[in-house]
Amino acid sequence: MKSIILSTTALVLSAGVAFADTTVRMGTEGAYAPYNFINDDGEVDGFERELGDALCEAAELKCEWVTNEWDSIIPNLVSGNYDTIIAGMSITDERDEVIDFTQAYIPPEASRYIGLSEDADIDGVVASQTSTIQSAYVAESGATLLEYATGDELIAALRSGEADSVFFQGSFLEPIVEENADIVWVGEPVPLGGGVAMGIRESDAELKAKFDAAIETMKADGSLNTLISKWFGEGAQTF
Structure with a gap:
């Protein structure tokens, strides 16, 4: 359940979709x-x-x-x-x-932390996707936020040691945890959005x-x- 932070919103459209002949x-x-x-x-x-x-x-x-x-x-x-x-x-x-x-x-769905062990640091360096409600949450938590463009990059950062843990949407992370024995849930779910x-x-x-x-x-x-x-x-x- 993603969220985008916009620094400016100067664009305004004066007309909507015309249904009769518009895809x-x-x-x-x-x-x-x-x-x-x-x-x-x-x-x-x-x-x-x-x-x-x-x-x-x-x-x-x-x-x-x-x-x-x-x-x-x-x-x-x-x-x-x-x-x-x-x-x-x-x-x-x-x-x-x-x-x-x-x-x-x-x-509304809970977001989750994952790590390479159940005691992975969720207050240290935490990876999340750029401009999401998850990355905003990490930034506000006091942890050091590392932002990446895609979900796959989050897992790569965790495995490489760049990040202590990952915080992202539970439904995206669930199959990753199920399919990879070295990746586990850390802490409790966090409802967002x-x-x-x-x-x-x-x-x-x-x-x-x-x-x-x-x-x-x-x-x-x-x-x-x-x-x-x-x-x-x-x-x-x-x-």
């Missing part, structure tokens, strides 16, 4: 499994690809997928390079000052309403919970 461009990162990733065919895949396609169908929208690096994903939404963000993005008060959010399609939602330009109230209605329909009929369990496991928190 809605779905912006994602493509590097944050199981939320979103690029598969062997070079296509966007993952939970949010399947969810986004279902939401577009329910809202009767023609949609296409666009990838963008995480650290510029909000500015490029505001500037019009795509029409939504659907990229494991947590709802935060700071971001809500810049863009609008749909209702959450993932409940207000759930994961789609980011929409403030000028696109009609588009937000369409996706809100589609998300609500998927919650009501149970299909959203089915997708969450499929991609995050039967023990994942659902609605």
Whole structure:
């Protein structure tokens, strides 16, 4: 459940999406499994690809997928390079000052520390992804923060000894802990954020309403919970 810190927000769009003849461009990162990733065919895949396609169908929208690096994903939404963000993005008060959010399609989820031993130092040098709610938390904790562009770089920093521990989203770290005997959970989970939602330009109230209605329909009929369990496991928190 990521969070971006923006130093400036000078871009404002005066017009929204025209649904009659416009394709809605779905912006994602493509590097944050199981939320979103690029598969062997070079296509966007993952939970949010399947969810986004279902939401577009329910809202009767023609949609296409666009990838963008995480650290510029909000500015490029505001500037019009795509029409939504659907990229494991947590709802935060700071971001809500810049863009609008749909209702959450993932409940709030705990972030976790990992290390090479259970007594790894979580107050020392801690690695986290750049411009996330996790990196902001580490910076405020008093630990020494090392920021990296991707999740894979966090694990490399831990193994190389650059970082004493890693702090990131639990669902991203869980398969890493399960598949690597040398990496273990450290400490207790830390709840952060207000759930994961789609980011929409403030000028696109009609588009937000369409996706809100589609998300609500998927919650009501149970299909959203089915997708969450499929991609995050039967023990994942659902609605």
